[in-house]
Amino acid sequence: MRPLHHQAPAAMSRPPSKADQRSQFTLKNIFLNGLFIAVVFFLNKFDLPGSLLAYLCLFVMAFRSTEGAIKALSLGALMIVANSYLVSINSAHTFLRFPLVAVAGLRIFWDARRRSPGVFFQGHLVALLMFGGVSLLCAFINQYFFMVSFLKMGVFIYGTYAIMVGTDLGRTSGSDLTVWFCALVLFYIAGNLLAYGLGVGYTFRGKLIEGGGTLGLAGMTNHPQTQGPISAISAIYAFCVYLYTPYRMRWVMGLAVPALLVLCYMSAARTGLFAVALAIGLIIGITFMLSGGAKRIRMNVSPVQITMLGLMAVMGLVVVEAVTGGGISSKFSDFALKVIRGGGGESLSFSNVFSSRMPLIEESLVGFWEKPLTGIGFGTMLDAHWAANATLFSAPSEKGFLPTAILEEVGIFGTLCFVTFLILFFSNYWRKRNVVVIGVMACFLFLNLGEMMFFAFGGMGAYCWSIIGAAIALGDRVVERGR
Numbered sequence: 001m002r003p004l005h006h007q008a009p010a011a012m013s014r015p016p017s018k019a020d021q022r023s024q025f026t027l028k029n030i031f032l033n034g035l036f037i038a039v040v041f042f043l044n045k046f047d048l049p050g051s052l053l054a055y056l057c058l059f060v061m062a063f064r065s066t067e068g069a070i071k072a073l074s075l076g077a078l079m080i081v082a083n084s085y086l087v088s089i090n091s092a093h094t095f096l097r098f099p100l101v102a103v104a105g106l107r108i109f110w111d112a113r114r115r116s117p118g119v120f121f122q123g124h125l126v127a128l129l130m131f132g133g134v135s136l137l138c139a140f141i142n143q144y145f146f147m148v149s150f151l152k153m154g155v156f157i158y159g160t161y162a163i164m165v166g167t168d169l170g171r172t173s174g175s176d177l178t179v180w181f182c183a184l185v186l187f188y189i190a191g192n193l194l195a196y197g198l199g200v201g202y203t204f205r206g207k208l209i210e211g212g213g214t215l216g217l218a219g220m221t222n223h224p225q226t227q228g229p230i231s232a233i234s235a236i237y238a239f240c241v242y243l244y245t246p247y248r249m250r251w252v253m254g255l256a257v258p259a260l261l262v263l264c265y266m267s268a269a270r271t272g273l274f275a276v277a278l279a280i281g282l283i284i285g286i287t288f289m290l291s292g293g294a295k296r297i298r299m300n301v302s303p304v305q306i307t308m309l310g311l312m313a314v315m316g317l318v319v320v321e322a323v324t325g326g327g328i329s330s331k332f333s334d335f336a337l338k339v340i341r342g343g344g345g346e347s348l349s350f351s352n353v354f355s356s357r358m359p360l361i362e363e364s365l366v367g368f369w370e371k372p373l374t375g376i377g378f379g380t381m382l383d384a385h386w387a388a389n390a391t392l393f394s395a396p397s398e399k400g401f402l403p404t405a406i407l408e409e410v411g412i413f414g415t416l417c418f419v420t421f422l423i424l425f426f427s428n429y430w431r432k433r434n435v436v437v438i439g440v441m442a443c444f445l446f447l448n449l450g451e452m453m454f455f456a457f458g459g460m461g462a463y464c465w466s467i468i469g470a471a472i473a474l475g476d477r478v479v480e481r482g483r
Contacts, residue, residue, distance in 0.1 A: 023176035025247040033176075033183035034190075037075060041187070044079060044087035051092035054079065055100065062104040066111045066166045069104035070469055071180050073163065076100050077462035078188065081221050081230075085200035085208060086191070089222075094393060097458065098155060105162035112165050119168050124424040125161060131417035132157040135410040138374035145380045145387075148395045152379035152455065159457040160465050167469035181470040182241060182253055185234045189259050191220035192227075216268030226460045228269020229447045232276050233467050235260035236443045239280060240436040240474065243300055250300070271450025279443035286435050297435055360400035367408035375411035379455065396459075402448035429472075437471035444468065 043054040058076050061068035080093055112119050132153050139149035195201040202209040203218045216224035235257050242254035264272040287297050367376045376382060381397045399405035406415050429437050444464050448454045453461040
């Protein structure tokens, strides 16, 4: 295993290069990355000229290096879902976001071909290509908005394949991706504080909700259902940086975790908080399971400390519940029913909690039974309103539950390929003991049980996939060490 470049030892045979200095996990480097992110992001405030300049910066980054390409994709994804009261959302995003993905992918593939051609043929990546090919074949057979399916699948496969290839290269070389993504997460928190402070945090589909209404916080994003998943997956990444890395400044990301959980709660993202809780439990459980062998996973908190903290938290909740006369359970019930900003009074039940998603699930099942083997077409809907408004550049399909949605869109054949991809993905990183990416991907899948954006590479899905890439680059390089 190659030496870590983030924290260079004090005595070195040669002076650290500029790349080594940039990759060190220091407050200075985090601040400089965050400042650059803020400047490029808020260039979009100046309407079309500002957005064009912002995209010029992203294209230059993507063209220069593999690391730059991944950074450009992550920042571009955050720009796409930005609050329109903070920045201008204009035609530049519509027409330049996909060429940016193309340029970033070409740069990554060029570097991979020169440095490590074998990275293209990893089992999970081959399975991803197989899933794309089978799904497109099914869509071609159906001929229902085939070009929409073709473009959506093409962007998804190309973008996710590029991120996984690029970050796999980054994990074996000196890279400042961890510094970049930590700065991006901290900028996201700061942007939410700014939106809340300016009174523009409560928006819904580009419209300001006076007084906040009964909806959750959208913050620096364009929708509460965007805010929740981004906060959740960012919290898991920050948690892993704090729990596993040897950096002295990791406490910064430790402080970010509760801030992100508060943002997730304020967005009324039930699935988001549940996904975080399940992912953290899975991460810790896997860490204990993989603690033996020739290599072990480092942890900055001992198992005894984790157990004691867990017991103290449970005892604290019990005491508060008793003192407040059921205050905790009442708050939990209100949150599960999405009445965190007033109301309440309904009983907590399965039907009440999932009432907002059941129509979408039932609609997906109807579509599945119509075409059970091939599905209706990737990224499409049978809804008449969707069919009347779908275009090649904009055809968002709202699906609330990943399992039924994928069955509807690609049928049994495509679903089997998708499950194969997931199995190979998890088994690959299990063998590598990359518990970070296992936890982040698990969180992403849990999130898609409430708001399906797994394939939405033109929106918040691209940000989530960039965090998965960050986990690939982080986990394999700093989690494992020899005995």
